[in-house]
Amino acid sequence: MIELISDTGERREMTINMGPQHPSTHGVLRLELVLDGEIIKKVKPHIGYLHRCFEKYAEEVGDYAKVIPYTDRMDYVSAMNQEHGYVLALERMLELELPERVEHIRVIVAEMQRIASHLLGIGAFGLDLGAFSPFLYLFTEREKILDIFEKISGARLLYNYMAVGGLMRDVHPEFKTDVAEFVKTFRPKIKELDDLLSYNRIFIKRTANVGVLPVEVALNYAASGPVLRGSGMKWDLRRNDPYSIYDRFEFDIPVGEGEMGTLGDCWDRYIVRVREMEQSLRIIEQALDSMPDEGDVMQAIPKRIRMKEGEVYVRTESPRGELGYFIASNNSASPHRVKARAPSFVHLCLLPAISKGSLIADMVAIVGSIDIVLGEVDR
């Protein structure tokens, strides 16, 4: 519903809808904006347009393993990380020991997926703010990662690659050289990205001092990942609550420093993602060095999964933040309850807190900077 401002000069609030079909809402998201002129007085996000009942399906499918392909479809731009979180939760419940080769391949693909996801997030963020060419450059790089994933799993977007206790199939023989080649060619591109977008004056003007998120607010809203790190907090689950074999690798945790304006603004959240890609490359290199060449990736996969009674909450660092799976089991072949605690869901909840008082044009920058995927918000 649109209310018009009366022409007698009287000030009236106006309510407009941004979305559900809006190019910069990254999917189908409706933001109800209450405006005074072009200043945002209030934001009310409306979600649920992509609700596909993932949790109900997980309860009713009758097999823990058959849920894995569905996890892909939550955050469809970082499917490997979603699978990793889910299988890890089940492995922790079953107390499985994994072969070294499996752990290494998982870390390598998870970090490559992180890079691919950040490339899309950053590219789309630039696109939202009118920078078209970085998007094309970044997609060229993302394509190389997808090519490698296609070779190992047969799919380019939704892989169904990880299994409880192992992997669906072994990697192809040239996997190591393919990845090493990608790392070599990708590293200089980060510098190019900095020249093209990060330190572009228009881009800085659009993102610095916009959508400031103080660290106390971030914690109270349980923000995580680049959103929390952008506010200056050194917090990464790969370091603070290590899972898989992340405790063996050396990497830094980039945080926002308020370089271009206020600490915790859109630019800080953006630059954390750029610098994280560099760290992911470091992890991939170390994992490639220590990855064993031989080993059966399917030996630890259980034939049938029957879980005893209990509840776990297992969290991993997905490209968007803390991806947690809460699984309650009750002595049967299918879970009693699965809840995916998606980082985008939590971050969207804090959107009203950081966008009040900003301009309507900045809303686009703020939504882009928290990098949400609606598939994961709605599940």
Next chain:
Amino acid sequence: MKSTEEILEYLFETFPGTEFESLQGDVGPARIKVPAAMIKDVAKVLRDDDQLLFNTLMCLSGLHYPKEEEMGVAYHLHSTQLGHSLALNVRVSEQKPEVPSVESIWKTADWHEREAYDMFGIVFTGHPDLRRILCPYDWEGHPLRKDYVQQEFYRGVTTKE
């Protein structure tokens, strides 16, 4: 850093006479069962006490136990300052599923509680804006209840294939 047993003991000292219970499944860590009416007071202590400092609520999920005719809520807390984690459980009857909201303690509970209301029909008393979140506002029933029957028509359109 405190273990769940130490926290349980600490809670017994802080809230004398309250029936906390330790739950231990065959898998997963121990949990603390808190009487539903007490959850907000307990949450406040957990967040503010110098020894506990649970500054983030990682996850809040609704649960349905059809055999016991009960609804449940699971809270997962973490302290970024002290590095410890804690799982809390609350059980209420199916007939009167009312749990005090912890939205004023951890803002992140806002949407999690709305989701639990939408999916399970658990009413969080004191929540400032308890509306459905994933389903349409005029949807009937709560889909994640085990006894849920999907409505046949929604606004005159069939919901089945």
